[in-house]
Amino acid sequence: MTEAEETPRILETVEEVAQPAASSPSPARKTRKRRRLRWSDFSYTTRVTLAFALIAAMTALVAIGVVSFVWEQHFRTYTADNMQTLCQTTANRIAAIYKETDDLWNPETTKPALQAMELTSGVGVRVINDEGRTVFDSSIVYDEEQGGLAKSIEPTNGSQVAQAPIMVDGKKVGTVRLWVYGSEALMRQPDQEFRDNSYQAMFIAAAVAIVLASCIGFLFARNLVAPINRIMGAARAIGDGDLSARTDLRGEDEVARLGETFDAMAESVEKDRDLERRLTTDVAHELRTPLMAIQATVEAMVDGVYEADEERLVTVNSEIQRLSRLVNALLKLSRLENRADPMKEEVVNVGELIAGIIATHEMFVSDSGLTLTYDAQPDVMVVGDADMIRQATANLISNAVRYTPEGGHITVAVKKGDIMASIAVKDTGIGLTKEEARMVFSRFWRADAGRNRESGGLGVGLAVVKEIVDRHGGWVQVEGEKGRGACFTIHIPLYDEGAEKHRAFGSGKKRTPHKKQR
Known part of the structure; x- marks a missing residue:
C-alpha cells in the first residue's frame, strides 16, 4: 500500500461533507443497534431467577476459592516437610558413603543425591563441600547440541528450598540443598487424585447448586408474581369498565395487603359510580319535573284547554322559580369550589x-x-x-x-x-x-x-x-x-x-x- 493510500483523505467541499453514504443505516436503525439490553428489560420472574443463580454461583466460587487456598497452604506445608525429610535422608546417606570412602568426594559419594533427584520430577539437588565448592549439581546437564555443559533447572525465587548438613563424626563436611518447582513435586499419587477429585466434586456441586437455586428462584418468583398478576388483571378489568373485578387476596404479607387495599378501592369506585348514576337520575328528575309542568301548562293554554288566567300563570312562575333556585344553588356551589368569590x-x-x-x-x-x-x-x-x-x-x-x-x-x-x-x-x-x-x-x-x-x-x-x-x-x-x-x-x-x-x-x-x- 502506497503512502497516498495509507493517508486518510480529507473532505474539502461542502457537498462531500454533507453527502451521506448510500449504504448508511437510518437513525432509527442506528438507535436500535446502539440499544443495549438492560436489567429492567427482563421480567420480574427472570430477574429473581437470575439473582438466585448469581448468588449461588458467587457462594460456590467463594467456597471453592477458600477451600483451594486452604488446601494449597496445606499441600505447600506438606511438600516442605517431605523436602526436608528427603534432604536430611540424602545428607545422612552421603555422610555414610563419605566416611566409607576415606573422606573423598566422587560420583559414588554423591550417588544418593542423584537418586533423590530421580525420585520424582521437578526436584533439584546440589551438594556443596565444606570448602564451599559444588561437588554435585543437578541443574547442570550435558547438552549434546551445544557440545558441552549447560545450565538447566536453576532454583528460582518461587522455588521451595530445603537444606541439611552432612555430618561425619560430629563434623560438618558439606551441605545438601534440595528444591522443587511447584507444590506437586513431592506429592504422592493418591494425594493428587484426592485433590483433583475434590475439585471436580466441588465444581459439580456448584453447578448443581446453581441449577437448584435457579429452580427455587423461579418458583419463588412465580409464587410472588402470581398475586401481582391478579392485581394487574383486576386493574385492567376495571380499566375496561368492569367495576366488579376483585383480586380476592387475603393474608398478612405486603402483597396481600396491597390486594385488599385494591379491592377496597375498587369497591369504593363501584359505589361512587353507582352514586354518580343515582345523582344523574336525581339531576334529570329535578330538571325534568318543572320543565314538564311548565311545558304541559303552556301547551294547554296555547291549545285553549286552559285559560291563561292568574292561577295558571302562578303555577308556571312557581316552576320557573324552582328551576331558578336549582340553577342558583349549582352556581353558588361551583363558585365556592372554584374559589371564584x-x-x-x-x-x-x-x-x-x-x-x-x-x-x-x-x-x-x-x-x-x-x-x-x-x-x-x-x-x-x-x-x-x-x-x-x-x-x-x-x-x-x-x-x-x-x-x-x-x-x-x-x-x-x-x-x-x-x-x-x-x-x-x-x-x-x-x-x-x-x-x-x-x-x-x-x-x-x-x-x-x-x-x-x-x-x-x-x-x-x-x-x-x-x-x-x-x-x-x-x-x-x-x-x-x-x-x-x-x-x-x-x-x-x-x-x-x-x-x-x-x-x-x-x-x-x-x-x-x-x-x-x-
Missing part, C-alpha cells in the same frame, strides 16, 4: 351570628311542627366570612327540618374548644347510616326517605356547607344512627388575638370585628 376575613362573634339565624328561623321551624333550642358559650370568636358561616348554618338547620318528622326537636349549640370553635345542629329525625354519612356531602345526594319532591331539597345544601367550611380551614363532622337522628358539627379555627396582633404589626393592617346585623 373572594372570602372576607373579619373577626366574627359566632354566638351572636348564630343567634340572629335562630331568630329568623324560629317561625319556619315552628310551622314545620318542630321545636328549636339554642345554647351558646360567650365570646366564641373566629376569623372568616360572616355571610358564608351564616349560610352554612342555615343550610344545616333547613336540612334538619327537612328530615325530622313533625313533633321532633332541633338543637343548635355553639362551643369553644382549645383551638376550634364548633357549631352543632342536632335533630331527632330519620338519622343516617355510616355509608350515608360518607356520601352526604355529595351534590344532589339525598337520603332515601327524602327522595321526593315534597321534602323540598335540591341535594346541594350540604355540599355548599362543606365547601364553605373547607375555605375557612375547618371540617364538618357527621354523627348519627338510622332512626335516631343526626348531628352535623362545623369546626372552624378560633381567632388568636396574639397571632393577629403580630400579623397586624408586620403588615400594618388590623381586622375589624364583624357587626351583628339586625
Whole structure:
C-alpha cells in the first residue's frame, strides 16, 4: 500500500461533507443497534431467577476459592516437610558413603543425591563441600547440541528450598540443598487424585447448586408474581369498565395487603359510580319535573284547554322559580369550589351570628311542627366570612327540618374548644347510616326517605356547607344512627388575638370585628 493510500483523505467541499453514504443505516436503525439490553428489560420472574443463580454461583466460587487456598497452604506445608525429610535422608546417606570412602568426594559419594533427584520430577539437588565448592549439581546437564555443559533447572525465587548438613563424626563436611518447582513435586499419587477429585466434586456441586437455586428462584418468583398478576388483571378489568373485578387476596404479607387495599378501592369506585348514576337520575328528575309542568301548562293554554288566567300563570312562575333556585344553588356551589368569590376575613362573634339565624328561623321551624333550642358559650370568636358561616348554618338547620318528622326537636349549640370553635345542629329525625354519612356531602345526594319532591331539597345544601367550611380551614363532622337522628358539627379555627396582633404589626393592617346585623 502506497503512502497516498495509507493517508486518510480529507473532505474539502461542502457537498462531500454533507453527502451521506448510500449504504448508511437510518437513525432509527442506528438507535436500535446502539440499544443495549438492560436489567429492567427482563421480567420480574427472570430477574429473581437470575439473582438466585448469581448468588449461588458467587457462594460456590467463594467456597471453592477458600477451600483451594486452604488446601494449597496445606499441600505447600506438606511438600516442605517431605523436602526436608528427603534432604536430611540424602545428607545422612552421603555422610555414610563419605566416611566409607576415606573422606573423598566422587560420583559414588554423591550417588544418593542423584537418586533423590530421580525420585520424582521437578526436584533439584546440589551438594556443596565444606570448602564451599559444588561437588554435585543437578541443574547442570550435558547438552549434546551445544557440545558441552549447560545450565538447566536453576532454583528460582518461587522455588521451595530445603537444606541439611552432612555430618561425619560430629563434623560438618558439606551441605545438601534440595528444591522443587511447584507444590506437586513431592506429592504422592493418591494425594493428587484426592485433590483433583475434590475439585471436580466441588465444581459439580456448584453447578448443581446453581441449577437448584435457579429452580427455587423461579418458583419463588412465580409464587410472588402470581398475586401481582391478579392485581394487574383486576386493574385492567376495571380499566375496561368492569367495576366488579376483585383480586380476592387475603393474608398478612405486603402483597396481600396491597390486594385488599385494591379491592377496597375498587369497591369504593363501584359505589361512587353507582352514586354518580343515582345523582344523574336525581339531576334529570329535578330538571325534568318543572320543565314538564311548565311545558304541559303552556301547551294547554296555547291549545285553549286552559285559560291563561292568574292561577295558571302562578303555577308556571312557581316552576320557573324552582328551576331558578336549582340553577342558583349549582352556581353558588361551583363558585365556592372554584374559589371564584373572594372570602372576607373579619373577626366574627359566632354566638351572636348564630343567634340572629335562630331568630329568623324560629317561625319556619315552628310551622314545620318542630321545636328549636339554642345554647351558646360567650365570646366564641373566629376569623372568616360572616355571610358564608351564616349560610352554612342555615343550610344545616333547613336540612334538619327537612328530615325530622313533625313533633321532633332541633338543637343548635355553639362551643369553644382549645383551638376550634364548633357549631352543632342536632335533630331527632330519620338519622343516617355510616355509608350515608360518607356520601352526604355529595351534590344532589339525598337520603332515601327524602327522595321526593315534597321534602323540598335540591341535594346541594350540604355540599355548599362543606365547601364553605373547607375555605375557612375547618371540617364538618357527621354523627348519627338510622332512626335516631343526626348531628352535623362545623369546626372552624378560633381567632388568636396574639397571632393577629403580630400579623397586624408586620403588615400594618388590623381586622375589624364583624357587626351583628339586625
